[in-house]
Amino acid sequence: MNDLYIILTATLVSASCALLGCFLILRRMAMVGDAISHAVLPGIVIAFLLSGSRDSVTMLLGAGIIGMFTTFLIEFFHKKARLQTDASIGVTFTWLFAIGVVMISLFAGKVDLDQDCVLYGEIAYVPLDVIITQGGVNIGPKALYVSGIILLVTLLFIFLAYRKLFLTTFDPAFASAIGISTTLWHYALMGAVSMTTVASFESVGAILVVALLIAPAATAYLLTDNFKTMLGLACLAGTISSITGYYLAVWLDGSIAGAIATMSGMLFGIAMIFSPAHGLFFRKIKAEAH
Amino acid sequence: MNTALEIHDLTVAFDRKPVLWNIDLTIPQGKLVGIVGPNGAGKSTLIKAAMGILPLSSGYVKLYDQPLEHVRERVSYVPQRESVDWDFPASVMDVVLMGRYAKLGLFKRPRKADKDVAMDCLKKVGMEGFINRQISQLSGGQQQRTFLARALAQQADLYFMDEPFAGVDAATEKAIVTLLREMTNQNKTVIVVHHDLQSVSQYFDWIVMLNTRLVASGPTETTFTSENLEATYGGKLTLLTDVADLMRREDYPSREENVFKP
Ligand SMILES: Nc1ncnc2c1ncn2[C@@H]1O[C@H](COP(=O)(O)OP(=O)(O)OP(=O)(O)O)[C@@H](O)[C@H]1O
Numbered sequence: 001m002n003d004l005y006i007i008l009t010a011t012l013v014s015a016s017c018a019l020l021g022c023f024l025i026l027r028r029m030a031m032v033g034d035a036i037s038h039a040v041l042p043g044i045v046i047a048f049l050l051s052g053s054r055d056s057v058t059m060l061l062g063a064g065i066i067g068m069f070t071t072f073l074i075e076f077f078h079k080k081a082r083l084q085t086d087a088s089i090g091v092t093f094t095w096l097f098a099i100g101v102v103m104i105s106l107f108a109g110k111v112d113l114d115q116d117c118v119l120y121g122e123i124a125y126v127p128l129d130v131i132i133t134q135g136g137v138n139i140g141p142k143a144l145y146v147s148g149i150i151l152l153v154t155l156l157f158i159f160l161a162y163r164k165l166f167l168t169t170f171d172p173a174f175a176s177a178i179g180i181s182t183t184l185w186h187y188a189l190m191g192a193v194s195m196t197t198v199a200s201f202e203s204v205g206a207i208l209v210v211a212l213l214i215a216p217a218a219t220a221y222l223l224t225d226n227f228k229t230m231l232g233l234a235c236l237a238g239t240i241s242s243i244t245g246y247y248l249a250v251w252l253d254g255s256i257a258g259a260i261a262t263m264s265g266m267l268f269g270i271a272m273i274f275s276p277a278h279g280l281f282f283r284k285i286k287a288e289a290h
Numbered sequence: 291m292n293t294a295l296e297i298h299d300l301t302v303a304f305d306r307k308p309v310l311w312n313i314d315l316t317i318p319q320g321k322l323v324g325i326v327g328p329n330g331a332g333k334s335t336l337i338k339a340a341m342g343i344l345p346l347s348s349g350y351v352k353l354y355d356q357p358l359e360h361v362r363e364r365v366s367y368v369p370q371r372e373s374v375d376w377d378f379p380a381s382v383m384d385v386v387l388m389g390r391y392a393k394l395g396l397f398k399r400p401r402k403a404d405k406d407v408a409m410d411c412l413k414k415v416g417m418e419g420f421i422n423r424q425i426s427q428l429s430g431g432q433q434q435r436t437f438l439a440r441a442l443a444q445q446a447d448l449y450f451m452d453e454p455f456a457g458v459d460a461a462t463e464k465a466i467v468t469l470l471r472e473m474t475n476q477n478k479t480v481i482v483v484h485h486d487l488q489s490v491s492q493y494f495d496w497i498v499m500l501n502t503r504l505v506a507s508g509p510t511e512t513t514f515t516s517e518n519l520e521a522t523y524g525g526k527l528t529l530l531t532d533v534a535d536l537m538r539r540e541d542y543p544s545r546e547e548n549v550f551k552p
């Protein structure tokens with residue numbers, strides 16, 4: 001049963017990440033996802049200190065606010081200080097992340113958070129933190145519910161705003177010309193990325209969540225020319241990485257989160273070689289056929 | 291005559307450095323209008339400011355005597371082709387359907403009627419054979435025609451087109467001009483950024499000459515003169531000799547009366 005809980009949680013997390021990752025890479029904002037996933041750390045610590053618990057709603061809110069703030073700072077340095085985007089991303093997230101690290105070490109006694117868990121996640125402990133109903137019934141791990149709700153919210157967001165997100169991603173100038181606010185949808189998307197990142201935090205940690213945001217989406221990008229198919233394939237790649245990653249970790253007796261990220265990288269490599277349209281393998285065959 | 295576009299005292303600046311200064315102009319309804327000027331003159335900026343994509347430093351823009359927000363569905367825009375990533379996972383149909391988004395409610399999906407409009411517009415630009423083609427697999431001219439079809443699908447009254455003829459072959463360019471001419475005959479207004487000075491007198495009823503400041507705006511016959519060209523393009527000598535040629539050949543048959551008689 002514990003295996004199943006871990007695999008399910010990982011799958012739900014990676015599916016949300018994969019969906020949002022598709023938008024991120026097409027907006028050339030993969031590194032913004034990276035930045036947010038790190039920058040939300042102080043938000044989590046502050047939420048922790050204020051609420052005194054690992055209450056998910058407070059954490060999600062705290063992180064959501066910091067995520068928006070990060071997005072705003074990146075835009076601000078880029079637009080107002082004329083800093084290149086990559087430089088403004090670099091400045092913003094390292095600074096916020098550092099603040100988070102300092103806060104954790106300062107409040108180490110008061111906060112039930114340690115650096116390893118924040119950085120690398122602790123998905124192996126997911127089955128331990130269960131929800132017990134008033135009647136005393138164990139209804140399963142909390143992380144499973146949190147990641148399930150986040151996936152539902154992400155799906156709902158993409159389903160409702162699909163065309164707005166699609167258009168502002170492909171052609172922002174045309175979108176604003178027909179009266180769709182590019183800023184609004186930019187921040188909405190970044191808000192969703194922040195929430196998802198935090199929800200994934202407890203299971204896979206700050207560093208590996210980036211792998212889940214980018215690798216499955218990048219894999220799907222190589223495999224299809226249709227955006228909706230890309231969303232589906234990205235989820236599939238995330239799911240396969242989660243399942244195979246778990247068993248790889250069991251087999252190696254290593255870190256589960258690390259193994260999942262490794263598998264998502266492997267899938268990308270396979271897509272890179274065997275993709276029908278862009279793959280190295282088929283290109284070679286085509287070249288030889290000529 | 292009704293005005294389609296009125297721009298008053300418009301200034302647009304990037305980093306406090308103005309790239310358009312004190313532009314004042316009005317454009318009557320039902321005209322095919324050309325905007326010319328050297329690279330960096332602010333042609334794209336003028337269009338973006340008129341469409342509300344860029345913030346104005348001063349002045350105002352009125353479309354059909356109203357602010358943009360009231361008439362947005364009547365206005366359409368064709369961005370410069372290089373402004374988007376053509377490797378995007380989308381088909382030609384996906385892109386043309388974007389032209390219908392403004393007409394759809396917040397959460398409505400495109401219906402069959404929208405697809406029919408899109409299909410019709412693709413036929414008009416000769417792209418009906420490419421509906422399901424991935425946009426990265428189009429030639430430059432085909433991408434341009436896809437953008438044009440998307441604008442047509444908006445069924446607007448006023449069209450801003452940023453260099454719609456860039457990378458388009460001569461035959462297609464002629465066909466598109468004919469199409470634009472048909473639209474202006476239905477009292478729609480089409481405003482086109484154009485670089486080929488040779489064809490200006492042939493294509494446009496009205497010309498806007500721009501170089502950071504407005505040099506001239508008016509009917510092509512009276513406005514597209516060598517003095518104005520010199521003021522627009524500066525003393526680029528080789529260009530000006532070409533222009534002298536241009537002026538001499540100006541007694542070309544004038545547009546619609548002769549060329550587009552049904
Ligand atoms: N985002 C921007 N930030 C800063 N300056 C800009 C920006 N966009 C345009 N400019 C400047 O504004 C001026 C006008 O640019 P614009 O794109 O309107 O020229 P254009 O007339 O369309 O030129 P082209 O014929 O090359 O398309 C140029 O000097 C350009 O350097």
Ligand SMILES: [Mg+2]
Pocket residue numbers: 333334335370452
């Ligand atoms: Mg331009």
